[in-house]
Amino acid sequence: MTTDFSGWRAELQSAMESVLDRHLPPVSQPPGKLHQAMRYAVLGGGKRVRALLVFAAGELFCAPRDALERAAAAVEMIHAYSLVHDDMPCMDDDDLRRGKPTVHRQFDEATALLVGDALQSQAFDVLAGGELAADRKLDMAVLLARASGSSGMCGGQAIDLDSVGMALSLSELEQMHRLKTGALLRASVLLGGFAARALRPDEEEALHAYAQAIGLAFQVVDDILDVTADSATLGKTAGKDAANDKPTYVSILGLDASLALAEKLRQDAHQALQPFADGARRLRELADLVVQRKA
Amino acid sequence: MTTDFSGWRAELQSAMESVLDRHLPPVSQPPGKLHQAMRYAVLGGGKRVRALLVFAAGELFCAPRDALERAAAAVEMIHAYSLVHDDMPCMDDDDLRRGKPTVHRQFDEATALLVGDALQSQAFDVLAGGELAADRKLDMAVLLARASGSSGMCGGQAIDLDSVGMALSLSELEQMHRLKTGALLRASVLLGGFAARALRPDEEEALHAYAQAIGLAFQVVDDILDVTADSATLGKTAGKDAANDKPTYVSILGLDASLALAEKLRQDAHQALQPFADGARRLRELADLVVQRKA
Numbered sequence: 001m002t003t004d005f006s007g008w009r010a011e012l013q014s015a016m017e018s019v020l021d022r023h024l025p026p027v028s029q030p031p032g033k034l035h036q037a038m039r040y041a042v043l044g045g046g047k048r049v050r051a052l053l054v055f056a057a058g059e060l061f062c063a064p065r066d067a068l069e070r071a072a073a074a075v076e077m078i079h080a081y082s083l084v085h086d087d088m089p090c091m092d093d094d095d096l097r098r099g100k101p102t103v104h105r106q107f108d109e110a111t112a113l114l115v116g117d118a119l120q121s122q123a124f125d126v127l128a129g130g131e132l133a134a135d136r137k138l139d140m141a142v143l144l145a146r147a148s149g150s151s152g153m154c155g156g157q158a159i160d161l162d163s164v165g166m167a168l169s170l171s172e173l174e175q176m177h178r179l180k181t182g183a184l185l186r187a188s189v190l191l192g193g194f195a196a197r198a199l200r201p202d203e204e205e206a207l208h209a210y211a212q213a214i215g216l217a218f219q220v221v222d223d224i225l226d227v228t229a230d231s232a233t234l235g236k237t238a239g240k241d242a243a244n245d246k247p248t249y250v251s252i253l254g255l256d257a258s259l260a261l262a263e264k265l266r267q268d269a270h271q272a273l274q275p276f277a278d279g280a281r282r283l284r285e286l287a288d289l290v291v292q293r294k295a
Numbered sequence: 296m297t298t299d300f301s302g303w304r305a306e307l308q309s310a311m312e313s314v315l316d317r318h319l320p321p322v323s324q325p326p327g328k329l330h331q332a333m334r335y336a337v338l339g340g341g342k343r344v345r346a347l348l349v350f351a352a353g354e355l356f357c358a359p360r361d362a363l364e365r366a367a368a369a370v371e372m373i374h375a376y377s378l379v380h381d382d383m384p385c386m387d388d389d390d391l392r393r394g395k396p397t398v399h400r401q402f403d404e405a406t407a408l409l410v411g412d413a414l415q416s417q418a419f420d421v422l423a424g425g426e427l428a429a430d431r432k433l434d435m436a437v438l439l440a441r442a443s444g445s446s447g448m449c450g451g452q453a454i455d456l457d458s459v460g461m462a463l464s465l466s467e468l469e470q471m472h473r474l475k476t477g478a479l480l481r482a483s484v485l486l487g488g489f490a491a492r493a494l495r496p497d498e499e500e501a502l503h504a505y506a507q508a509i510g511l512a513f514q515v516v517d518d519i520l521d522v523t524a525d526s527a528t529l530g531k532t533a534g535k536d537a538a539n540d541k542p543t544y545v546s547i548l549g550l551d552a553s554l555a556l557a558e559k560l561r562q563d564a565h566q567a568l569q570p571f572a573d574g575a576r577r578l579r580e581l582a583d584l585v586v587q588r589k590a
Contacts, residue, residue, distance in 0.1 A: 029446075079573045114456075159326050
């Protein structure tokens with residue numbers, strides 16, 4: 001039986017809540033306050049786009065469910081840790097995330113620092129567990145480490161820091177986002193494949209092109225929503241980029257050209273999936289979701 | 296040919312500098328400032344106790360050199376990241392580390408945050424690379440992840456945070472240090488063994504008992520040096536714990552009993568190594584070093 005996209009998505013988003021719950025240390029285990037704060041940072045919200053990408057690619061390659069759950073939990077933990085650190089006063093200094101006070105506001109700064117650090121370790125611990133063959137898990141761990149570190153997400157954040165108040169060119173802005181959000185989105189797609197088997201170069205290239213397109217689309221849409229949506233809808237502070245004088249697609253291209261670019265990237269993503277025919281249905285639907293989302 | 300301990304130690308400390316250099320991203324690769332700050336945090340100093348433990352245990356089990364170098368680099372990166380985050384204003388707020396300005400003083404807080412985050416990813420990347428069999432590398436990655444996360448180092452730091460100004464019992468203090476510094480020291484010893492082969496339970500238990508003893512000894516001696524040495528010798532601010540009203544072995548037991556405890560733990564460490572006879576010579580010498588060091 002084939003479920004429609006919104007059913008598939010709702011089922012997985014709800015399943016991820018219990019998958020994450022199972023793979024996070026319990027509050028009953030000391031240090032209880034740290035574990036409580038880790039759970040606060042990860043559970044109860046988020047669109048789980050990265051987890052959905054893991055499952056969609058995993059479905060395409062018929063990867064085992066437990067391995068996909070672990071990979072999805074690991075990328076969501078890495079994503080959550082990056083948000084916790086990103087929200088801290090020395091970075092974006094934000095009070096609101098997923099509609100709740102940020103971790104350093106709810107607890108304190110030192111706890112937020114440790115929550116992020118411990119979530120990163122937890123992600124690798126979860127990914128390295130389970131029944132999959134050692135070489136599969138190792139490939140996945142290397143992929144996640146590279147996507148997270150200085151040649152991926154952290155590197156993008158460093159470039160972002162240095163770009164505040166600067167006039168970035170479109171290609172510099174693209175390069176920054178390719179690392180800052182693109183690397184982890186790309187890893188999510190590939191993790192779904194790696195959980196099944198080592199991929200052929202042409203398969204990896206097609207997934208890479210797809211991930212590249214939705215990664216940029218994701219950011220273009222984020223920039224559009226930052227000026228068109230309100231904080232209540234976003235669950236985070238709207239208008240923040242403009243207020244901080246951060247270069248965005250909208251500030252460089254304008255709103256109309258940004259909307260057109262997002263649509264072009266959606267089509268690029270579909271194009272990249274052609275070799276996979278029907279198997280890639282969920283990945284196509286996710287590309288549409290990334291571009292058409294309202295928050 | 297057998298080198299004496301100080302020759303062995305000096306050779307490895309110097310080798311580690313180039314091993315770490317090789318396993319850190321070059322400054323020429325963007326983002327250059329982040330890579331420069333990562334190198335600043337890791338290179339050019341430190342006693343490299345954790346790396347020495349990896350090599351000493353690796354020697355005992357005849358592990359391949361490249362695998363030991365990677366494991367040693369990985370634990371030193373984890374240790375360095377923990378120092379960078381620990382020194383930040385929201386934690387210990389320290390200005391001096393290894394005789395140099397701390398990372399957030401030399402660069403800025405946001406960079407220090409990212410340096411720590413990226414070093415943790417880098418550690419897993421380095422550990423998962425190289426020629427070792429996938430199951431060996433995976434065991435090592437799980438060990439390092441657990442030792443670093445909320446059930447290890449980060450957990451110990453969380454307990455430490457909550458203990459400021461509190462009257463801890465000796466056993467609570469021990470539990471805190473068992474996680475905060477003990478977990479990574481233990482991982483260092485086991486990584487040296489895991490790089491050779493899966494260990495038998497009795498071997499793992501003996502190494503565990505050894506690591507437990509030197510882990511506590513390390514902290515007892517740290518507390519002793521905090522009141523008996525000066526900042527120039529330590530390369531970090533002396534007298535800090537007393538000033539911050541942190542519970543220490545010296546504050547609970549007094550100086551003489553702390554000195555006696557350190558000596559007893561040194562003997563416990565030797566005792567634990569008895570099953571290994573001569574092969575464990577370097578591990579014995581390291582136990583002596585941990586207790587007899589002056590900084």
